[in-house]
Amino acid sequence: MIAVGDSIFHPASCQRCHGMDAKGTVRGPDLIDDKWAQIDGTYPAIVAIVTTGVPKSKIKMASAPFEMKARGGTNLSDEQIRDVAAYVYTLSHHS
Ligand code: HEC
Numbered sequence: 902m903i904a905v906g907d908s909i910f911h912p913a914s915c916q917r918c919h920g921m922d923a924k925g926t927v928r929g930p931d932l933i934d935d936k937w938a939q940i941d942g943t944y945p946a947i948v949a950i951v952t953t954g955v956p957k958s959k960i961k962m963a964s965a966p967f968e969m970k971a972r973g974g975t976n977l978s979d980e981q982i983r984d985v986a987a988y989v990y991t992l993s994h995h996s
Contacts (some may be wrong), residue, residue, distance in 0.1 A: 906988025914973040927964040947986040
């Protein structure tokens with residue numbers, strides 16, 4: 902799941918805002934640290950937020966020019982969302 906998720910994160914939209922290394926850009930937050938703007942960082946919460954996205958009015962980071970669309974603006978399936986969420990989960994739950 903994690904390897905599949907890694908292979909989804911990079912070609913999908915995610916890296917355009919969250920960075921190739923998922924350390925964040927002006928368009929999207931760091932997903933590696935253990936600080937979360939929107940969620941508590943649990944796996945189900947990651948699945949939920951990637952599915953729904955984050956509307957502009959709810960975004961906390963001031964620099965973000967765009968909302969995060971549902972599914973990151975992609976047509977990822979529910980299964981692919983679960984895979985990419987597993988990948989994101991492991992990024993922030995290292996060591
Ligand atoms: C257009 C830019 C953009 C794209 C594309 C995008 N995101 Fe986001 N993402 C954001 C923004 C902005 C936030 C909210 C940050 C805030 O509230 O400060 C966010 C929040 C998140 C969060 C919650 C982070 C937190 O700190 O609470 C996760 C997890 C996440 N995105 C994963 C993904 C994944 C996985 C993809 C690809 C399927 C993706 N994002 C695609 C911009 C983007």
